[in-house]
Amino acid sequence: MRTTSFRLTGGRVLAILIAFFLLIIIANAFLITLAVRSFPGEQEKKSYLQGLAFNEQIAAREQQRALGWTAAFSRMAEDDGAVVFTLVFTSAAGAPIPQLEIAGALARPVDDDADIPLAFAETAPGVYQATIDAAATGAWRLSAVATSARGERFELEKRLTLE
Numbered sequence: 001m002r003t004t005s006f007r008l009t010g011g012r013v014l015a016i017l018i019a020f021f022l023l024i025i026i027a028n029a030f031l032i033t034l035a036v037r038s039f040p041g042e043q044e045k046k047s048y049l050q051g052l053a054f055n056e057q058i059a060a061r062e063q064q065r066a067l068g069w070t071a072a073f074s075r076m077a078e079d080d081g082a083v084v085f086t087l088v089f090t091s092a093a094g095a096p097i098p099q100l101e102i103a104g105a106l107a108r109p110v111d112d113d114a115d116i117p118l119a120f121a122e123t124a125p126g127v128y129q130a131t132i133d134a135a136a137t138g139a140w141r142l143s144a145v146a147t148s149a150r151g152e153r154f155e156l157e158k159r160l161t162l163e
Contacts, residue, residue, distance in 0.1 A: 039110045064154055068092025071156050073142070081134045083162065085118060089126050089146060089154070096126025097148070104130060104144035109159075120144070137162050 072088040085104075089097040104118035118130035128146075139161055146154040 060153075060155075067152055067154065069097060069146075069152075069154050071144075071146070071154065073156070073158050075160065083132050083135060085120075085130045085132075085142065087120065087128045087144060087146075087156070089128070096124075097146075098122065098125040100128065100146040100148055102128050102144055102146045104142065106132065106135060107141050107143065109139055109141050118142075118144070135162050 068091060070090050072090075074086045074088075076084045076086070078084065085106075087102065089100060091097055099122070102120035104120055106116040106118055108114040114136070116132055116135060118132065120128040120130045123129050139159070142156075142158045142160060144156045146156070
């Protein structure tokens with residue numbers, strides 16, 4: 001009967017180390033590929049130039065705050081899978097604000113290809129609704145820009161989760 005004993009030699013140690021680090025590199029490459037495919041990086045184009053214009057954004061928000069408008073948001077799922085989004089605009093005095101032009105969109109936070117435009121229509125004074133057939137579950141961002149006939153502008157952004 002012949003018995004062989006395992007001997008740990010320098011060549012075997014080198015082979016074990018190379019195999020170990022090769023496994024780590026392959027795992028890292030796989031995870032990096034998944035990360036980049038799920039979120040490729042910058043979502044806003046020319047974000048540096050947008051940062052330079054940040055003072056203009058602050059001024060626009062101050063103008064919006066000076067208007068005193070408020071917007072209440074709600075959503076309701078219907079039996080057929082449709083989703084109804086409702087925006088209610090009121091003035092500083094609490095009066096409804098009629099006859100606004102509202103441009104809106106429902107967007108995924110990490111995927112520009114899944115954006116759904118929203119067409120808001122006034123259903124009562126100051127009450128605007130938009131209906132979509134269906135949207136995938138998960139995180140979404142609702143953005144809307146309301147413009148009055150006098151050129152007053154109100155921007156709204158709301159994060160929401162559809163189930």
